[in-house]
Amino acid sequence: MAGLALLLASGLHARTPNPIAGERIFNAAGGCGCHTAENGKPLSGGRPLKTPFGIYFSTNITPDPDTGIGGWSDADLLRAMREGIAPDGSHYFPVFPYTAFSKMTAEDVLHLKDYLFTLPAVQQSNRPHDVWFPFNLRFSAWGWKLVNFHPEPLLADVTRSKQWTRGRYLAEAVAHCGECHTPRNGMGALKADWHYAGSREGPEGEVAPNITPDAETGIGQWSKDDLTYLLETGMLPDGDFIGGLMGEAVEYYGQLPPEDRDAIAEYVLSLPPVQNHVRDPDDLNE
DSSP states (O other), rough: HHHHHHHHTTTSSSSSOOOOHHHHHHHHHGGGHHHHHHTHHHHHHOOOOEETTTEOOOOOOSEEEEETSSSSSHHHHHHHHHOOBBBSOOOOOOOOOOOHTTTOOOOHHHHHHHHHHHSOOOOOOOOOOOTTTEEEEEEEEHHHHHHHOOOOOOOOOSSSSSSHHHHHHIIIISHHHHHHHHHBBBTSOOOOOTTOOOOOSOOOGOOOOOHHHSSTTTSSOHHHHHHHHHHOOOOTTTBBBBHHHHHHHHHTTTTTTOOEEEEEEEEHSSOOOOOOOOOGGGGOOO
């Protein structure tokens, strides 16, 4: 009985696939755009992600059984996304944001799998990373985890609304906003005191702006409607449009139910303001 209880608690018991719920999670994750290279087939990997340690290439997450995730079990995806461990037991480099996905519920991870498995399979082998020693060794990823990865659930805050709670979950876990918008230390770990305060070393070498409600260097002068409209359309308060990875992500955020975009905006605008001159938040498209 104890073994059965453990199995049920893990979310690995017999279940009914729910790709519709999975598509909502996929959209909240910005369409997993990092896994699509320029002029490449959707989600087939190979997109270069520039970091101070070298260039990592995203992986194929189509349901191809040989080069993608088509042969993965539910347990495989849960372990990958919430623990950063591949089906073969190797450790993922933290350029894959399992540090954020570890906060996702097992149900949402599996719904995402259901949706991904409805998409076209693409046979394309993963490209080897081009990073410097010792960061090219999988063993270094294990060592990084020992120091920097201490997963904790998102604890309930009874003083906050259901909308705020939903927004925190979407922003912190599914959309993994902090992975781009928070600066990192010399080991590549997020600086907790600079949460969402912007980074000059974002994905693909892009600058990720300060999105804390600091009036001078962040989005403190934006209204909630400004932010929800940005998430829906990509339009900034000054009428310009964002570009880069965020511009791609907005194509999927715009497909979310309005209440999800409202929730994200409520949460982000409730964060402590941090003064950090990364660049003008009205220049997100540069």
